[in-house]
Amino acid sequence: MTTMSYRHRVQSFCRWRTLAPLLALLFLCQACSSPATTQQAAAKAALAGQQLCDAALTTYKDLASFQQIDQDQQDQLNALSGSSHVAKTTSFAAELLPRIAAYQSLKETYATFGNLASTDFSGQSQKAASGLLDSVNALKAIPKLPDTVTKLIPDLTAQVVGQIQAGDVRKHSQVLAQLEKAYQAAWEADRVLWMQYVNKVYSSYADALPNVPDDAFDAKAVADQLKTPFAQKAQIPLFKQKLALDARQPVDHVEQDFDAVSKAFDLLQIAHAELQKKAPAPDVIGYTLDTALAIAKDVQPIKKQNDKKGA
């Protein structure tokens, strides 16, 4: 009789004091966007962000390679004029270092954002809550909780944790969007200067080529390399043109790197703006991030052209 009365009291308490707020919370959680969607999108944004940082770091690696390109080209021109003078080239290592450090830090930030987004905190908490309830129910001295509560609490714990996680993703998306804006501004401010550098390396070589005396080249070796049906007197000017075109490739490559990183920044900012919303549009985020990932993945290091430059 006493036990029945006690159980009745527990059930009554659960029904009105516990179940009502729990059900209200559950309703509120379901009214919001699906945390799983937000988490998946955020995990993808983290990947795209890391890829963007890799693209920026590749660009810096490409820029660093220009000192050697410059050295090879100037030494080649010196040799063509019969001089053994070794050209003095300028290192930009001191300028590259703080930029590389900044993008390595940003990459780490995106990786941590990925950990926040991809870890299944909901599942972990649900499992833990089920374990707790099993332990409570195993205590013979305490009356068993009603089945409704036993079922509801783990689900609710998971949903609440999922909502906290989605809220964190929204909060950090806002910070990341601001960071991206600042990084992009610095990227664009530098871009003009880096292009002035690589363009001058190129023009210091390519603009000198037309005036290289023809007898500086081995006509037979040039003909063998070009394999064109043109007369011999046309072969050397064509070869000079080829040398200039080959020298242009790394410059165009770097320009494309800069474009790609700028575009990836634009797209990531759109995705992070969407992720700040309570109900982000999965198709907008999906398309934007897929495009950003593809663009950033396209940024590859410059291939060495030393073997193409022999005169």
Added chain:
Amino acid sequence: MAAAKQQQTSALDQLKQSLSDAIDAFTSNRFKILQQAMNDGGQADVDKVLSEYDTLRDGYFQLIKTQLDENNAQYDVLTKQAKAETKSLQSDIENLSAVTTVIDDLTTVVNLVGRIIMVLGVA
């Protein structure tokens, strides 16, 4: 202050343009100039001209470096901001993990209570 900086940048750009024009003029006539130097003073003069050309180019690149260095401080700030955000993210990850840890700890306590009850024969 901003006006003075703008004036300085403008002067730097003008100087850079002058150096760039001089480099371009030398490059386009490189072989004629070197031929002339060879005729005038032999290999020593050629090497001297080439050293001066290197200095001219280095001067131009140093001006670009100066302008890039002006942006260096920005990158230091960005690095600090990125690191602070990483720390904040780590803290939120720890908080989310803590929910599971707290529940697991509670489970351990409940299991312990269960064992004590059994040992004491309360149930």
